[in-house]
Amino acid sequence: MNSEIILKESKIRKLVKKKYNGTMAPYTSEIKLIENYIYTTKLNMDIDILKSSCDKMYEIVKENFSKNKKDYTGQSTMTTQLYSSYNLFLYPLPEFDKLFKEIRSIFFSLNALNTNGQPENIQYYMQCWLNYYNKGDFIDWHSHWSPEKKTWHGFFCLDCEPSFTSYKIPSKREIINVTSEKNLIVISKSDGDKHKSSEWLDESRPRITIAFDIVPMEFIDSSVYWLNHWIPL
Numbered sequence: 001m002n003s004e005i006i007l008k009e010s011k012i013r014k015l016v017k018k019k020y021n022g023t024m025a026p027y028t029s030e031i032k033l034i035e036n037y038i039y040t041t042k043l044n045m046d047i048d049i050l051k052s053s054c055d056k057m058y059e060i061v062k063e064n065f066s067k068n069k070k071d072y073t074g075q076s077t078m079t080t081q082l083y084s085s086y087n088l089f090l091y092p093l094p095e096f097d098k099l100f101k102e103i104r105s106i107f108f109s110l111n112a113l114n115t116n117g118q119p120e121n122i123q124y125y126m127q128c129w130l131n132y133y134n135k136g137d138f139i140d141w142h143s144h145w146s147p148e149k150k151t152w153h154g155f156f157c158l159d160c161e162p163s164f165t166s167y168k169i170p171s172k173r174e175i176i177n178v179t180s181e182k183n184l185i186v187i188s189k190s191d192g193d194k195h196k197s198s199e200w201l202d203e204s205r206p207r208i209t210i211a212f213d214i215v216p217m218e219f220i221d222s223s224v225y226w227l228n229h230w231i232p233l
């Protein structure tokens with residue numbers, strides 16, 4: 001049994017107001033905290049519109065970035081492996097702008113909760129990519145950034161039922177499974193966890209999630225990116 005806490009709107013609003021002096025709209029929907037590590041919340045995105053934007057994005061990545069690359073079937077997806085070649089939110093496709101603003105708002109609210117509303121002088125940047133799983137695809141155990149970099153990682157569940165994402169977190173021996181639901185955002189600090197997705201078994205449609213890392217500017221080595229894919233929050 002996993003421990004779950006519901007974070008009250010009033011607490012989030014108070015802390016965000018304290019930190020941002022009311023200049024940034026706080027995220028005011030209910031947020032669930034699992035095992036004091038993983039936050040989840042539901043959005044109200046138009047799934048059909050977003051799905052057709054992601055289908056288009058899949059074609060864009062395939063056409064522009066996958067040439068001469070191997071077949072990615074198995075332990076990742078093509079659009080995942082090529083994450084550093086693009087940023088999904090830089091493509092003007094319907095609903096991407098709205099999702100970006102929602103994620104930014106959630107992040108600033110959670111970050112304010114984590115710093116207890118204390119000001120910090122950090123400029124955060126985001127990389128964002130598409131996970132587009134065909135039948136048999138899954139993403140195996142992996143971690144993102146090391147804890148001292150103070151980064152966050154998350155994903156938005158667009159069309160991924162039935163499936164789940166498994167987490168190994170430092171404070172718990174058992175594996176935590178987060179069940180996929182349409183319109184669910186799952187986000188946590190990259191604080192020593194590993195995670196993996198379950199294998200996608202449906203042949204009739206792809207499993208689609210949109211994933212992102214949020215990283216302080218000082219830890220991004222811009223010299224290795226000849227074409228920047230980071231966007232400021």
Ligand SMILES: [Fe+2]
Nearest residue numbers: 142143144195
């Ligand atoms: Fe990941």
